[in-house]
Amino acid sequence: MMRAYYAITCKAFFRNTAYRSEVWLRIFGNISIVFIQISIWRALLGTGSLNGINIEAMITYSLINASVSMMLMNKVIYVVDDKLKTGNIISDLLKPISYPLLLFYDELGNVVFQIMFTVVPTIFIAWLIFGFSFPTEPYTIVAFVISLLIALAISFLLGYLIALVSFWFLTTFALDWMVAALITVFSGSFLPLWFFSAEWRFIADMLPFQFLGFVPAAIYMGKMDASEILWMIMKGSVWILILWLATQLLWSRAIKRLVVQGG
Amino acid sequence: MNIRLFSYFVTLIIKSRMEYRGAFIIGAVGQITGYAANYLVIWLLLQNFDTINGWSWTEIAFLYSLNILTYAIGASFTYTPMVSLDQTIINGDFDKYLTKPLSPFTYYLANLFNIGYIAHIVISLLVLLWSITQVDMNWTAIKLIYLVLAIISGSFLQAAGLVVIGSLSFIFLRVRYLFEIFFKLKEFIAYPISIYGTLLQMVLTWIIPLAMINYYPSIYLFDDSVLTNKILGVVALVIGPLGFYMSYKLWMYGANKYQGAGG
Amino acid sequence: MIRVEGISKEYKQFARSTGVIGSMRNLFSREHTLLKAVNEISFSIEKGEAVGYLGPNGAGKSTMIxxxxxxxxxxxxxxxxxxxxxxxxRKEIAKKVGIVFGQRSQLWWDLPVQDSFDLHKRIYNIHDTDYRTNMNIFLELLNLKEFITQPVRQLSLGQRMRAEIGLALLHNPDILFLDEPTIGLDVIAKDNIRSFIKQMNREHKVSVLLTTHDLKDIEEICPRMLIVNKGELIFDGTVDQLKSNLSPGKLITIEFESNPGNEVELANADLIADHGIRKTFKIDKGLDSAIDFVKRVSKRYPIKDFSLEDSDIEDIIRMYYRSLDNDNNIGIANQEKMSVI
Structure with a gap:
């Protein structure tokens, strides 16, 4: 079975290579965004610091967030949407593979491609231009990798969940906008949660979006101690479980509806 | 095409969209949420820092709204037609725009006018009007007239950007990624361009004059005692219609090439 | 009305790579092949004529329109x-011609049919009285009244095509161009469309030029047809002329009083089927020679009955194209022979 998933991921990866000429444009776009953010932070922080955060820290923070956002899988919403509209979903249901896992490994192929051809070059170029600090502690790296996996899983489940919800509302893009809005604010990808006031920080802590940007970056930068990291990993795992249960519930409902409608 | 005919097209488009009222309303809510999130992040940011390069929250809100409002107006007319132009040509559907006693340019724009930007217009106009009451300056009749003209000119300039890229569809096969670059570049003017280095400011003023959309009108309105603000403020009123006229010429050149070189 | 003299259309086909960067590369590489979609075609069409423009896929039919x-x-x-x-x-011509592209709609998908007509009234600045007159014709003859208030998305393909044709004729054009007007329709819908076009042509003197795959369209509507292949005009004449000129032969089956044996051999005729007293012959020439042939046979052998079979026009044209493909030289030679200009 593992071999089948591996094949799906490879297929998705090579599907991306058809668009490799556009990779440069994407890298340019990412560098621009990082550059804008750094310019803002430079204007705000100058040579000083706020809450112990200086401009060097914010450069690293912006770059990590730009990179993580390229790996997120919430765009899976459009893949499911297309298949629901065209009815192709039926053929996927007949395969002896779990549908969400099939989607996940397909998306993973995209992510691997993004990492190799967009994230790594972006980081390299940004490192040349802006400078960039690397973590020193080995356990930080391990924790960072785990936090990335949590980000992948949560973004995937969120996208998949919204796709299933859109099965009833029949409009994916509006729901995607709303989720994107929540991610913009509460993932901390632009404004780190350190700078949130107490009540906004409370809301952000109650939501799963911080795992899509703020948490990996904070871990990478060594801004969390071991107990905080453990707590975050536990919290992330609980979120994965909750979202997974929610998708299972919606999925079985959607299937019932599909069967009733006869496809 | 006269304005009456154009508005009849718009009437039909509204009628068509109202066939799917539910989706339209959910879409509008989604867009408003999306933009509200962007405003919220900037507001949260300025809770910590008071100003970005001397720009207060209300001033930034004004600058930001001017960008969104002019984009929404310009994009209502040009986004959908220009983004779909490459596919329209490839599918052979462009021919239909050359079979009527109308200019293909206005016919094409009228036929694909997008009423969906109304949500953008509502939220940006509300914030703009609110910021006008809050910004620390004296509003005179002349300044209000200037603001109206600046909105018109900015809308033309935003539309011009989309038309220029759309025109390239007649030459290149696909231009989707150029639109993505355009939107990334537009991110630069979400904040006052004074946070960037001199070179980039020059580029955004004279080469890709995006700063004429919101930055120069804003600094003229906030401080008309400086001569350069006055001059650039006037330039900003002229450059929009001029840019749009040039983009129209380029588009017509492309359409002629299409007729000669075939589809 | 329409004059075409030695018209050609070439497309440059670049060896393109896709994507923006690929396209930029294409900008500098000038490698291309010339594709002649239309090659030195001449013809003219008079007012009130109905002409079929016929050819296989890629023969340059749409390009001509x-x-x-x-x-x-x-x-x-x-x-x-x-x-x-x-x-x-272009704009003056647009006021004088109506165009129907069989596979591209002018109708507004989500709106009642009526709205598309109202829009065209405004686009062409049609006078109220003209508009009413024409609408009354279409409501009756095209039976638009059956569905004029329904959204287009709810119409059948045949109903949609009727509406398309009405729309194209709304501004009283002198010429109606139809590109595959019956494609994908069922038999009854095709008949409706054909009889309406015929009526508009005969009674309202609208010139018609239609391209099609379906020879029935031409047989029913167009006294004259132009046949193109690979961008070249290979036939211009009436359907009957085509039949007698291109027909590779007629089949005559004769039933004899008694079996005359195998030695029935006559000039210009091949025995192709022999069932004793019933024999089938293939002769080369047109109807006159067929009757002559029967007369000659009946003089020598008493015959009971005979039947004449025409080769199907579609078979003829199919065969003709095939011969062109098989041997281009023969094709060109044939073309000289076949022209009935």
Whole structure:
């Protein structure tokens, strides 16, 4: 079975290579965004610091967030949407593979491609231009990798969940906008949660979006101690479980509806 | 095409969209949420820092709204037609725009006018009007007239950007990624361009004059005692219609090439 | 009304790579092949004529219509419609012609049919009285009244095509161009459309030029047909002329009083089936020679009955194309022979 998933991921990866000429444009776009953010932070922080955060820290923070956002899988919403509209979903249901896992490994192929051809070059170029600090502690790296996996899983489940919800509302893009809005604010990808006031920080802590940007970056930068990291990993795992249960519930409902409608 | 005919097209488009009222309303809510999130992040940011390069929250809100409002107006007319132009040509559907006693340019724009930007217009106009009451300056009749003209000119300039890229569809096969670059570049003017280095400011003023959309009108309105603000403020009123006229010429050149070189 | 003199249309086909960067590379590499979609074609169409334009896929049929309507500019040659050069006077021509592209709709998908007609009234500045007159004709003859208030998305393909044709004729054009008007329709819908077009042509003197795959369209509507292949005009004449000129032979089955044996051999006839007293012959020439043949046979052998079979027109044209494909030289030679200009 593992071999089948591996094949799906490879297929998705090579599907991306058809668009490799556009990779440069994407890298340019990412560098621009990082550059804008750094310019803002430079204007705000100058040579000083706020809450112990200086401009060097914010450069690293912006770059990590730009990179993580390229790996997120919430765009899976459009893949499911297309298949629901065209009815192709039926053929996927007949395969002896779990549908969400099939989607996940397909998306993973995209992510691997993004990492190799967009994230790594972006980081390299940004490192040349802006400078960039690397973590020193080995356990930080391990924790960072785990936090990335949590980000992948949560973004995937969120996208998949919204796709299933859109099965009833029949409009994916509006729901995607709303989720994107929540991610913009509460993932901390632009404004780190350190700078949130107490009540906004409370809301952000109650939501799963911080795992899509703020948490990996904070871990990478060594801004969390071991107990905080453990707590975050536990919290992330609980979120994965909750979202997974929610998708299972919606999925079985959607299937019932599909069967009733006869496809 | 006269304005009456154009508005009849718009009437039909509204009628068509109202066939799917539910989706339209959910879409509008989604867009408003999306933009509200962007405003919220900037507001949260300025809770910590008071100003970005001397720009207060209300001033930034004004600058930001001017960008969104002019984009929404310009994009209502040009986004959908220009983004779909490459596919329209490839599918052979462009021919239909050359079979009527109308200019293909206005016919094409009228036929694909997008009423969906109304949500953008509502939220940006509300914030703009609110910021006008809050910004620390004296509003005179002349300044209000200037603001109206600046909105018109900015809308033309935003539309011009989309038309220029759309025109390239007649030459290149696909231009989707150029639109993505355009939107990334537009991110630069979400904040006052004074946070960037001199070179980039020059580029955004004279080469890709995006700063004429919101930055120069804003600094003229906030401080008309400086001569350069006055001059650039006037330039900003002229450059929009001029840019749009040039983009129209380029588009017509492309359409002629299409007729000669075939589809 | 329409004059076409030595018109050609070439497309440059670049060895393209896709994507923006690929396209930029294409900008500098000038490798291309020339594709002649239309090659040195001449013909003219008078007012009130109905002409079928026939050819296989890729024969340049649509390209010709696009040049006649000013959508495309010819690479060389002269074309005038109503004494105007279409691409130079595109808007004037647009007022004088109606166009129906079988696979592209002019109708507004989500709106009642009526709205599309109202829009066209405004686009063409149609006078109220003209509009009412025409609408009354269409409501009856095209039976639009059956569905004029329904959204287009709810119509059948046949109903949609009726609406498309009405829309194209709303501004009283002198010429109606139809590109595959019956494609994908069922038999009854095809019949409706054909009889309406025929009526508009005969009674309202609208000139018609239609391209099609379906020879039935031409047999029913068009006394005259033009056949193109690989961009070249290979036949211009009536359907009957085509039949007698291109027909590879007629089949005559004769039933004899008694079996005359195998030695029935006559000039210009091959025995192709022998069932004793019933024999089938193939002869080369047209109807007259067939009757002559029967007369000659009946003089020598008493015959009971005979039947004459025409080769199906579609078979003839199919065979003809095949022969062109098999041997281009013979094709060109045939073309000289076949022209009935």
């Amino acid at each position: 696009k040049m006649l309507t000013g959508i495309l500019v010819p690479t060389s040659g002269m074309v005038t419609v109503n004494n105007l050069v279409p691409h130079k006077h």
